[in-house]
Amino acid sequence: MWTFILRRLLYNVPVYLGILALLMGALRVNDPISGKLGKNPDPSDYLALEQRYGLDQPFAVQYVKLLGDVVTLDFTDVESWTNDGLFVGEMLAESIVPSLAITVPALCLTSVLAISIAIISAFFRGRPVDKTLMVLAVVGMSVSFLVYVIFGQYWFAYLLGRGSGLSYFAIGGYESGLANWPYYCLLPVLISTFVAMGYDTRFYRAVMVEESGRDYITTAKAKGATKTKIMFVHMLKNAMIPIITRIMTTLPFLVMGSLLLEVYFNIPGMGRVLYKAIQEQDFPVVQTFVAIFAALFILSNILTDVLYALVDPRVRLS
Amino acid sequence: MQRPRPSLRSAALALLVPLALAACWAREPGQPSGDAIVLNLPIRAAGPGSLDPVRGSTTYDNEACSLVYETLLQYKYLSRPLALEPLLLTEMPAVTEDGLTWRFELRDDVHFQTDACFESPENLEGKGRRMVAEDVIYSWKRLADKSIDTKSWWLVENTIKGFDAWRDERCALQDAAQDEDFDFYASDVPGLRVTGEFTFEVELTEPVSRFAYVLAMFQLSVVPREAVEFYGERFPRHPVGSGPFVLTKWRNSLSLTFDRNPDYHPDYYPTEWTEEDEERGLHLDAGKRLPLADRVVFRCYVQDQPMWLDFRSGVLDYAQIPAENFVDAIDKRTQTLRPEYAEDGLTYHPVPLLDFIFRGFNCDAKTSEYLGGYTDSARKLRQAISLATDFEEFNETFYNGQNIVYDGMIPPGLAGHPEGHRTPAAYTGPDLDRARRLLAEAGYPEGKGLPVLDYYISQSANSQEQSEMTRRQLAAIGIKINPILLEFAQLIDAIDKRTAPMFSFAWGSDYPDGENNLALFYGPNQSPGSNHYNYENAEYDRLYERIRTMLPSPERDALYEQMRDMVLEDAAFIGSMARTRNYLGTSRLRNFKPTEDFWNWPKYLTLETPAGPAD
Numbered sequence: 024m025w026t027f028i029l030r031r032l033l034y035n036v037p038v039y040l041g042i043l044a045l046l047m048g049a050l051r052v053n054d055p056i057s058g059k060l061g062k063n064p065d066p067s068d069y070l071a072l073e074q075r076y077g078l079d080q081p082f083a084v085q086y087v088k089l090l091g092d093v094v095t096l097d098f099t100d101v102e103s104w105t106n107d108g109l110f111v112g113e114m115l116a117e118s119i120v121p122s123l124a125i126t127v128p129a130l131c132l133t134s135v136l137a138i139s140i141a142i143i144s145a146f147f148r149g150r151p152v153d154k155t156l157m158v159l160a161v162v163g164m165s166v167s168f169l170v171y172v173i174f175g176q177y178w179f180a181y182l183l184g185r186g187s188g189l190s191y192f193a194i195g196g197y198e199s200g201l202a203n204w205p206y207y208c209l210l211p212v213l214i215s216t217f218v219a220m221g222y223d224t225r226f227y228r229a230v231m232v233e234e235s236g237r238d239y240i241t242t243a244k245a246k247g248a249t250k251t252k253i254m255f256v257h258m259l260k261n262a263m264i265p266i267i268t269r270i271m272t273t274l275p276f277l278v279m280g281s282l283l284l285e286v287y288f289n290i291p292g293m294g295r296v297l298y299k300a301i302q303e304q305d306f307p308v309v310q311t312f313v314a315i316f317a318a319l320f321i322l323s324n325i326l327t328d329v330l331y332a333l334v335d336p337r338v339r340l341s
Numbered sequence: 342m343q344r345p346r347p348s349l350r351s352a353a354l355a356l357l358v359p360l361a362l363a364a365c366w367a368r369e370p371g372q373p374s375g376d377a378i379v380l381n382l383p384i385r386a387a388g389p390g391s392l393d394p395v396r397g398s399t400t401y402d403n404e405a406c407s408l409v410y411e412t413l414l415q416y417k418y419l420s421r422p423l424a425l426e427p428l429l430l431t432e433m434p435a436v437t438e439d440g441l442t443w444r445f446e447l448r449d450d451v452h453f454q455t456d457a458c459f460e461s462p463e464n465l466e467g468k469g470r471r472m473v474a475e476d477v478i479y480s481w482k483r484l485a486d487k488s489i490d491t492k493s494w495w496l497v498e499n500t501i502k503g504f505d506a507w508r509d510e511r512c513a514l515q516d517a518a519q520d521e522d523f524d525f526y527a528s529d530v531p532g533l534r535v536t537g538e539f540t541f542e543v544e545l546t547e548p549v550s551r552f553a554y555v556l557a558m559f560q561l562s563v564v565p566r567e568a569v570e571f572y573g574e575r576f577p578r579h580p581v582g583s584g585p586f587v588l589t590k591w592r593n594s595l596s597l598t599f600d601r602n603p604d605y606h607p608d609y610y611p612t613e614w615t616e617e618d619e620e621r622g623l624h625l626d627a628g629k630r631l632p633l634a635d636r637v638v639f640r641c642y643v644q645d646q647p648m649w650l651d652f653r654s655g656v657l658d659y660a661q662i663p664a665e666n667f668v669d670a671i672d673k674r675t676q677t678l679r680p681e682y683a684e685d686g687l688t689y690h691p692v693p694l695l696d697f698i699f700r701g702f703n704c705d706a707k708t709s710e711y712l713g714g715y716t717d718s719a720r721k722l723r724q725a726i727s728l729a730t731d732f733e734e735f736n737e738t739f740y741n742g743q744n745i746v747y748d749g750m751i752p753p754g755l756a757g758h759p760e761g762h763r764t765p766a767a768y769t770g771p772d773l774d775r776a777r778r779l780l781a782e783a784g785y786p787e788g789k790g791l792p793v794l795d796y797y798i799s800q801s802a803n804s805q806e807q808s809e810m811t812r813r814q815l816a817a818i819g820i821k822i823n824p825i826l827l828e829f830a831q832l833i834d835a836i837d838k839r840t841a842p843m844f845s846f847a848w849g850s851d852y853p854d855g856e857n858n859l860a861l862f863y864g865p866n867q868s869p870g871s872n873h874y875n876y877e878n879a880e881y882d883r884l885y886e887r888i889r890t891m892l893p894s895p896e897r898d899a900l901y902e903q904m905r906d907m908v909l910e911d912a913a914f915i916g917s918m919a920r921t922r923n924y925l926g927t928s929r930l931r932n933f934k935p936t937e938d939f940w941n942w943p944k945y946l947t948l949e950t951p952a953g954p955a956d
Contacts, residue, residue, distance in 0.1 A: 067512060071487045107391035107490075107577030109593065117593055173646060181650040189367040194654060195647040196640075197595065206368065286643050291594045295643070299387050299594070 027332055031325045040090070042317045046310065047086060055306040059104055076102070076307070093314050101311060105303040111311045114296055121197050122292035124208050125284060126277035129215035134270055137220050141227030142254055145235060157225065164221030172287045175214045195289030211284040226269060230262045237261070263334045271327035275319040279312075377635040378948050380930075381657050383648050387594040388641040393577040394562040395483045395491040400937070403559045407941040408599050408637060409454075410562030410582035413445065413477070414553065416939045419614045419623060422754050423853045423938055425557055428608075429472070429583070434556075440548025440890065447474055447539040451606045456581045458571035469604055472563060472583055474541040478533050480563045482526050487512050493560035500552060502532030502544040526566075548890045550897075554852035557939065585632035585944040597639040601632055610932070610945060621688075623932055626947065633932070633947035658930045658948065662923040667741050670925065678925075686928025690935050691921045693745060695752045695850035697858055699916030700730065700796075700811070700843060701836075705867075705875035708839035711791060713875075715911065721783035722791070723912035726843075727768040728776035729818045730915045735810060739803055744918040749905040750858045752919045756893065757855035757901030766906035770915075776818045788819025796822040797841035799832045807845070837869035846873060853938055855901045859885055862908050874913040881907050 056072050073079040077088065092098050098112035106114070140156055147153045180192040192210040234240065235258060243253050282294035293312065300308035389401040397406055415428040427433055429451055435444040453459070453469030460467040484494050485508035497504060507530045515525055532544040545552060555561060568581035580588050585608065586599035608631040614624045626633060640656075642648035645663035652660035662670050670682050671689065678689045702723050706714030712723060736744045748767035751757040763769065770776065777787070785791040796811060798804050808824030815822055822843070827835065835841040848871075850857045864882045866872035884904050891897040908914070926933040929949040936942065 067516065068487055070516070072490065075488070075490075102574065105390050106593065107393060107396050108572075108575045109578060114593065176646065177650065181654060184367060185654075190654065191367045194650045194656070195642070287647060289595060289640075289642065289647055291592065295387070295594060299643075 024329075024332065028325070028329055031328050035321045035325060039318060039321050042321075043090060043093075043314060044086065046313055046317065047082070047089065050306060050310055051082075055304070058304045058306070076104075089310065089314060092311070093318060098311055101307045103300075103305055103308055105300070105305040105308075111308055114308060115293075115311070115315070118291055118293045118296045119278065120199065121290050122278060122281075122285070122294060124197075124204060125211050125215065125281060125290060125292065128208070129212045129219070129281075130270070130273060130277060132212065132216045133219040133223055134266075136216065137223035138227050138259075138266065140220070140224045141231050142259065144224070144228045145231035145258075146250070146254055148232060148235070153228075157228070160221045160224045162221075163217065164225070168218050168283055171214050171218055172283050175210060176287055179210050193288070195287070197288075197290045207288075207290075211281070211288050211290065215281060215284060223269070227262075227266065230265045231258060234258045234262045260334075264331060267330045267334065268327060271323050271330065274323040274326070275316060278319055279316055378633065379636040379638060380634045380943060380946055380948070381638050381640060382943065383652070383657050383660055384597075384639045384641045385645070385648065385661065386641060387643055388591075388597065388639070391577040392580040392588065393489070394480075394560050394564065395486075395493055396489065396577055397560065398492040400940070404940045405588075405597055405639065406559045406562060406580070407584070407939070408586040408943060409580040409584045409588055410559065410564065411451075411584050411941075412557050412559065412562050413447075414557040415941060416557060416936075417611060417613075418942055418945050419611050419618050419934060421615075423936075425553060429477075429563065434553075440550075440892065441545050442542055443545070443552070444536075444542045445474075445477075445540065447472060447477070447541075448606065449539050451583050452604050453565045453568075453583050454581055454587045454602050454604055456568060456579075458565070458568040458581055469581075469583070470565070470567075472565075473538050474535045476563050476565060477541060478530075478535060479526060479566050481533065481561060482530065483564070483569070484560070485511065486525050488515060488525070493558075496555050496558060496560055500545060500549055500555075501530065502546050504530050504532055507531070548892075550890065550892050551852060551854055551856060554854060558852070559940070584941070586637055594641055594643075596641060599637045599639075601635050605632070608944070618934070621934070623934055626932055626945075632944035634943070637943050652925065652927075655927065657927075658946075659924055659926045659933060659935070662925055664741070667743070667923065671741075671923065673741055682925070688926040688928070688930075688933065690924040690926065690933065691743070692924060692935050692937060693753050694920045694922055694937055695755070695853060696919035697750050697752055697848040697850070697861075697916070698744070698918040698920070699750070699847070699914045700845050701874050701914045702726075702912070703836075703839055703842050703844075703873075703875055704877065704911070704913050705839055708875075709842040711794065712842045715877075718783045720911060721779045722785065724768040725776045725780040725783060725818060726815060726820060727912050727915040728770045728772045728779065729815050729820065730811070731771040731814055732916065732918055734771075734814070735807065736918060738810065739807060740918075740920070743921045743923065745921065746918050748917070749909060750861065750914070750917060751855040751901065751905060752850060752858070752917075755850075755853055755855045755858075756898045757859070757905055759902075759905075764902075764906060764909065766909045768909070768912055771814070773817055780818055780820070785819075788821065791820060793821045793823045795825055795842055797825050797827060797832055797835050797844040799829045799845065800826045804845075811845075836873045839868055839875060844873070855905075856888055859888065859901065859904050862904075862913065876908065876911070876913045878907060878911065 056069055056078060060068055060072065070079070077085060092101065098115060099110055101111040103109045103111060103114060144153045144156045176194060180190070180194045184191045193207045197207050239257060239261070240253060243257050248257070279293050279297065282298050284290065285292040285295040286298070296308065297312045299305070300312065384401050384404060386401050389397065389405040390399060391397045391402055392405055392409065394406050394410055397403065411429050413427070413429050414425045414433070417424045417426050425433070429447055431446045431448055436442070449471070451472040453472060455467050455469050457467050459469055481497065483489065484491055484497055485504065494508070499505060507528070511525050511528070515523055533541070534544070535541045562582065565581055568579070569576050572579045578591060583606065585602055585605050587602045588597065589600045590596070590598040610626045610629045610631060610633070612627045614627070618624060640651070645665070648657070648660055649663055649666050651657050670679060671677070672679055676691070678687060702712045703709035704713050704715070706719070711719065713719060732746045736742055736746055745753050745762060747753060747762035748759050748764045748769055749757070753762065780786065780788065796808065798808050804826055808826065812822050812824060832841070832844065836844055836846070848858065848861060860866060861871050862874065862876040862881060863872060863885045864877050867875045867877070881904055884900055888897055888900050888904070922937060924935045931947045931949060932945045934942070
C-alpha cells in the first residue's frame with residue numbers, strides 16, 4: 024500500500040509544479056502592478072511597488088519562493104495588496120476555520136442523509152415512496168441556492184422567534200467555539216445540506232439501482248439473503264467507489280467554503296476572502312489561495328485513489 | 342405482531358425536540374451590554390482596507406479613520422450647507438492678504454492615545470504624548486512617501502511651495518540609498534515651517550481656496566511618528582491617533598470595535614442648531630463632552646439583506662435603506678415612512694449626495710467624428726440629444742423618484758447650483774419639437790445621414806434596461822444608438838482612450854465646492870485626466886484658473902454660474918442627477934443627522950437606553 028501511495032505522490036509532483044507555473048503565468052498575463060496602480064502609473068511608483076512585492080525578481084525566483092511558501096505553509100511574509108498591514112498567512116488562519124465550520128458538517132450531514140434516502144428509494148424502487156422522494160429531490164435541486172439562502176435567512180433567522188424576543192439563528196456573523204456553533208452555523212449548514220441533498224440523492228440512488236441489477240445481487244437473493252442484508256452489506260459496499268469519488272471530489276471545495284452562504288451570513292470564510300480578493304485584484308491573496316486549492320485538489324485525488332485501493336484491491340493491481 | 346403506528350403525539354414530539362434544542366442556544370438579538378452605550382453601525386462593504394490615513398481612499402477607510410484620527414479642521418455637525426470649524430486648532434487658520442501664507446496654532450491639550458508605541462522605562466503605561474506642530478508636518482510629509490504606497494498625494498500636489506520638488510528629491514535619494522536607515526523625513530519642505538511648539542505656517546504656490554477643505558480630509562489626519570515606526574508594515578492595522586475612540590478589535594471582513602478614548606481632549610456637542618434640528622431633538626445634548634457613546638461597533642455587510650434584517654431586528658442603530666426595500670419602508674407619493682415603520686419609532690433621513698450623474702460626449706473632433714468638435718453641426722447634434730433625454734423618467738423608473746434632477750455639473754447645496762435646479766442655459770429634455778428642429782439644423786433631419794452612435798455604459802444591475810430607455814428616448818427624434826455594456830475598468834479605458842463618443846458616467850465631489858466639478862471641464866485635465874469630455878474652451882480655462890484661487894464670495898459664485906452655462910451651451914454632457922441616500926434611525930438613537938460628506942459624526946451619537954450587542 025505504501026508503495027502505491029508513494030507512487031501516486033510522485034506522479035503528482037510534476038503535475039503540481041506545472042499547475043503552479045501555469046497559475047503564476049496566468050496571473051501575470053495582465054501586469055498585476057498596473058492593475059493595482061491603474062493606467063499610466065508614475066514609473067517610480069511602479070518600480071517601488073514592484074520591488075516591494077518582489078515582482079522585479081526573475082520568474083524562477085518568484086516560482087521557488089511560492090513553492091517554498093506552499094510546502095512550508097508559511098505565508099507570514101506575503102502581504103495583502105488591499106488589506107494594508109494584513110498578511111496572507113493571517114487571512115488564511117482566520118478564514119479557514121469559519122469555512123470548515125460550515126462545509127464539513129454540511130458534507131457529513133448531506134452524505135449520511137442522501138445515502139440513506141437513496142437506499143430507501145432504491146429499496147422501494149418504482150413504488151410511491153421512491154417516486155415521492157425523487158420528485159422532492161428534483162424539486163429541491165430545481166430551486167436556486169440563492170433562493171434557499173435568502174428565504175432561509177428571512178424565515179428562520181429573522182422571523183422565527185421574533186414575537187418571543189428570541190433569536191434562534193444569527194442573521195449574520197460568526198463566533199468561534201462549540202457553544203456558539205448552533206447559533207451562527209447551524210442554519211447555513213442546514214441550507215447547504217438541503218440544497219446538496221437533491222443532487223446527491225438522485226446520484227446515489229442511480230448508483231444503487233445500477234448495483235441492484237448485478238449478478239452478485241441475484242446470487243445473494245438465490246442464497247436466501249434478506250433484502251436488508253442485500254442492501255446494506257452487499258450493495259452498499261459495492262457502490263462505495265462512486266460514493267467515495269463524489270465525496271472526495273468535494274473535499275477541496277470544503278476548504279474554499281461556500282461563497283453565497285459566507286456572503287449572506289457574514290461568515291468570514293475563505294470563499295468570501297477569495298471572492299473579495301478577485302474583485303479587488305489582490306494578487307498575492309489570489310495566487311496563494313489558488314495554489315493551496317490546487318494542492319488540496321491533488322491531495323484529495325491521491326486520497327481518493329488510496330481509498331479506492333482500500334475498498335477494491337483490484338485497483339492496486341491495475 | 343402489529344408494528345406501532347406513528348401517533349400524533351410522536352409527530353408533535355418530533356417537532357418539539359428540535360425547537361427545545363434550539364431554545365438552548367437561542368438568544369436575544371445581541372448580547373446585553375450593561376450600562377455602556379454601544380452603537381452598532383453598518384459598513385456596506387467587507388470593511389476598510391487601511392486605517393493608515395495616507396493609504397486610505399474609500400468611504401469605509403474614511404468612516405473608520407475618522408473615529409481614531411483627527412484633522413486640523415472639521416465640518417460643523419449640524420450646519421447645512423457645510424461649514425468648517427477648528428478641531429485640532431485653537432482657531433481657524435490666519436491667512437495673509439495675498440492668500441499665500443496660512444498660519445496655524447494647535448491646541449495644547451491634545452494627546453495621542455495610550456499605546457505600546459509610547460512605552461519607555463519612564464512611561465510604562467505607554468501614555469500618549471502631547472501633539473505638537475512637528476507631528477502635523479510629519480503626517481503631511483508622509484503623503485509624499487512613495488515607499489508606503491500613499492494614495493493621497495494628489496490632495497497636496499502643486500499646492501504647497503517646494504513640496505513637489507522636495508518629494509522628487511527625497512524619493513530619488515530614497516531609491517538611490519536602498520538603505521533601511523535612510524530617513525525620508527530628515528529635510529525640511531520650504532513651504533512647511535514650524536514656528537513654535539504648537540505653531541506652524543504653510544506657504545502655498547498660489548492662493549488655492551480648496552486648501553481649507555483639504556485640511557478637513559481624513560487623509561491629512563495627524564499621526565505620531567512613534568506609532569508608524571513601532572508598527573511598521575502593521576501600522577494600517579494598529580491606528581494610533583488622538584480621536585474620540587481607539588480601535589480595540591478588528592475582525593477582518595466582520596467587524597471593527599472602537600472604545601472611548603479616555604485621553605480624548607475636551608470636545609463638546611455643538612451649541613448652534615436650526616429650528617428643524619430642535620424639532621428633531623438634536624439640541625438636547627448641547628454642550629456635553631464628546632464622545633457620547635462608550636463604544637462603536639462597525640459591522641461589515643457585503644450583501645444588503647443581512648444588514649436590513651439586522652436593522653429590523655434591532656441589532657443596528659441605523660441603516661441605509663437598500664433599493665429593494667425602499668418601497669416597503671417609504672411611501673413614494675408622500676416620501677414619508679410607512680405606518681408600520683413609523684409605529685416602530687424609526688426616523689427617516691434622506692441625505693442628498695454631492696453627485697454628478699450624467700451622459701458625456703467626447704468633444705474631441707479628432708477622435709469623435711459626429712459628436713466631437715464645436716462646429717454648429719456637432720454642437721446642435723449634442724443639444725438635440727440632450728433635449729430628447731428625459732432624466733425624470735430615469736429617476737422615476739430606476740431610482741424610485743429619489744434622485745434630484747438638475748441642470749449643470751454642480752450638485753445641489755453648493756454655490757453654482759442653479760436655483761430650483763434649473764437654468765435657462767440648459768438644453769433640458771424632454772422637448773422633442775426643439776430637439777427635432779436642432780437635429781435638422783445639424784444636418785440630420787429625423788436622424789437621416791447620422792450613423793448609429795456607440796453609447797458606452799458600465800455593466801450594473803439595471804444598465805441594460807437603462808440603455809434600452811436611452812435608445813427609446815433618442816429613437817423618438819430619429820437617432821439610433823448602439824449600447825455597449827462594459828466592465829467599469831473597460832469603460833474608463835474606453836473613455837481615457839477617447840474611443841467612447843457618448844458614455845454614461847458619474848462623479849462624486851471630493852470636497853463641497855463647485856470648483857471640484859468645474860475642474861472636470863478644464864482643458865489641461867483632458868483624458869486620461871478627469872476631463873473625460875475633452876472639453877476645450879480657452880475662455881473657460883481662463884476663468885477656471887481665476888476661480889481656483891478665489892475665496893468664497895458672490896463674485897466667485899457668479900463666475901461659477903457663468904462657467905456652468907458655457908459648458909451647458911456647448912452641451913458637453915447631458916444631465917444631471919444627484920442620488921439621495923435614505924437613512925433610517927432607530928427610536929433609541931439620538932442626535933442622528935447623517936451625512937456622507939464627513940464621517941466623524943458617531944462621536945455625537947448616543948442612545949436613549951443602552952441596548953444592542955456589545956461586540
